[in-house]
Amino acid sequence: MRIAIVNDMRMAVEALRRVLATIPDYDLAWVAYDGEEAVSKCAVDTPDLILMDVLMPCMDGVEATRQIMSKSPCAIMMVTVSVNQYAGNVLEAMTYGALDAINTPAEGSVGLLKKISTIAKLIGVSSQGRTLKKTRVFQKSLPPLIVIGTSTGGPQALVQILSQFPQDFHAAVAIVQHLDAQFVPGFAAWLNEQILLPLEIAGKGSRPQPGKILLAGTNHHLVMGSNLSFDYNEQPSNCVYRPSIDVLFKSVADRWTGQGIGVLLTGMGRDGAQGLKLLREAGWHTIAQNRETCAVYGMPKAAVELQAAVEVLPVDAIAPACTKLLRMSANKPI
Structure with missing residues (x-):
């Protein structure tokens, strides 16, 4: 795995370099000392x-993330002296496509290596799954x-979709965004500022309600139980x-x-x-975001290859498609 370091502090660069050197499979691709240099090198x-x-x-990590994800996208993890202190900056970077964030070097190498390992698995992940045919x-x-x-890139996509749902929307909504639990409260607050429907973090026993949005809020999997309420599960x-999107989708x-x-x-x-x-x-209607409007065309591409999507749509067409489908099925305005 080739990893680049972008940091203006040479001591931090050296600390990160030493951490990477402990794993033979990790190679240092290059080092940049500001965002502008990183965009050019990437x-x-x-x-x-x-x-x-x-x-x-010159250019901070948020703007560098935005430009890199626009021009030459790759996995990005934000590294800062205090994730909590700069949570706003980190969340903004995540809206542009950053995957995760961690403190350095105070958090030591264990946490950093664990997060890098997770991203490494993600980049090369394969999926084997059984298929079930159901009549409903x-x-x-x-x-x-x-x-x-x-x-990756989900926060902006979610805003584009959720902001189009009107206040009298009659469907319930449940969301899994790949995001560490520590960032979820801030992310939920950020979303609520930009949409009309109320959004809250799903808790144990939360039930789907018309016009209400539930967001997965822990590092365990959001699942639906036999009583049709939500819960969290450590397994698989x-x-x-x-949380895993596959786990939620399978449970519902x-x-x-x-x-x-x-x-x-x-x-x-x-x-x-x-x-x-x-x-x-x-028997559900399924939609995958199209290549042209994805920050990273990975998960939707995999769905298209599995013929899992009934429709493949640009992000700004997804909410209207949902609204039209629900209106047609109910034969009344939603």
């Missing part, structure tokens, strides 16, 4: 992963349920991402007997693709 030599500082002269009669007493899964433990495919729409958005890897296929086989 355009010529795109690494597998960039360890990106947040605050730097939808229960009209239940509200329609829209489940959305996303990763071998998922690269926690197994449990939910109301009308459903599954949506898989931008992201690296294949999480959600198999789950979307299970939703389609269970």
